Amino acid sequence: MAAEDPRPLGNAAIAKRLASLAQLMAIRKENPFKVRAYRRAAARIRSVAESLEQMVHDGGDLTRFAGVGEGVAAAIREIVLTGSLAKLERLREESPTGAAGIGDYPRLDLRRVLRVYKKLGIDSIEELRERLESGAIERQFGARMAQHIAQGIDEPRAMLLYHADALQAALEAFILDDAAVKRVEAAGAWRRRVEIVEDLVFLVETDDFPALARRVQRFGGDTPLVAQASGRATFKLAAGILLHLCHEDPAHWGLGLIRCTGSGPHLRKLHAITGSFRELAASPESFADEAAVYARFNLDYIEPELREGRDEIERAGSHSLPTLVTAADIMGELHAHSTSSDGAHSIQDMAGAARDRGYRYLGMTDHSQSLKIARGVSVADLWAQIRFIDNLNERLADFRILKSSEVDILEDGSLDYPDDLLAELDYTVCSIHSRFGLGRDAQTERILRAMDNKHFNILGHATGRLLLKRPGYEIDIGRLVDHAKQAGCFFEINSSPDRLDLSAEYARIAALAGVKIAVSTDAHSTREFPLIRCGIDQARRAGLEKSSVINCLPWEDLARLFRRA
């Protein structure tokens, strides 16, 4: 016993075993739903605050975690009680050379890796890494494959803000549970609402910081401490991102919160005005909150979403910061799908849910005819849908369903419906769903041509990016913004947590040029309307005011904007 590693069995280690099992089962082409179940469970476990090991010893109910049923619970118990998982060990032994190694890299797609193995005549992750670094994989298999391997071979170091929200809440509750902790506030990129975060930062006030640092190491069973200094500690979370704790006393809370919130560029510009925070902290003045710090230097309070080191400090000095748009300003939804195409709920149900949120209108933007996989609506069916919505609207008071479509922009820049049909719609959202590989110039030309159609109103998810998955096609945002401005077109901030497209940077460029933006959810079910908050976060990071967001307008005003000459 004495020689054994005293480290507790963390949830990350348990999740890793389950993910490896899934990977090896996939190699053997076992039931793909079973494989997915193990993968899902592993992912869920990585953000659980309690120690699963402890729960097993205490006889706790593991199945209360979504995605963990009797089967996975039994596997977790086996891992905790015996230190291994018999099925995993067996599959490892039975797996062909090379395949077993892939089991340790659950983010690698097996079929792709095995193809690379075969073609290059290799059979280990080490050789795979070598070929990746030498550029052999990119040369022989292309950039996409190289990117996939690079992503899968390294530990994840970032997560979507949307997923980080739950982890942040779990951590905050865990920290507050410490009796010595008097106050805790989340800072960092999470507070600035950056769409992808690589760490979570908490500012804490406590009587015993070292004790808190010890306690946090038990989050999720085992959260290793990777660095420590006076009043600061850094941990590696099971989800792959880092956790920073910073101690601060009440008199300097505002200074600490600004410092921990960042960003680096914001702080550098700020320090040029304020001098070092260290000296401020040494002065007898109190900086109990952030506003006090900014005010001391005649700066207005700067919302965290704006702290990226652009022009926010100058504007705070000239008292001309924007009044950022909020979710409460949104009057309606302009991008949503129903069962007419690939949505989960009927037009009536979607409208009911939108109305329950207090919206005044909902645009039904089902996919257009070319997008077969999403059950794109045929010309005849869209005519029928137009009449159907007209009928519904006659029976609705104080709410309007807008006749629309998410119209595919075809490869030649034409729109996916004839003009006489488009003319019957209240407005259109036009998007690219195919031929992502055209290249920057061709893609830009394609969209410019589409904008020349007078029935084009809003450009949907302008770059097609999927965060942490796919970079999106390149566009010349400057040309598109100019053209949109001239033609009277608008952009969209798509609120899907893995899109958030336009980016804050592009949205800012559009808004500065006077091109207004729709903040939309792209909801495929009634449950997705609340995702608007993710798009609002992005809009705020772009510095957008209510006046720059078209769906902050009542429909009557919006209708005028959509009528192009």
Place this chain on the structure above:
DNA sequence: GCCGTTTTCGGCCCGACTGTTTTCAGTCG
């Protein structure tokens, strides 16, 4: 293996398009 306003079974996106890794696997929502 998980799940349930479809609840103890039967689903769990899927199917057309694309193209060079070339006739199947990757990709799009």
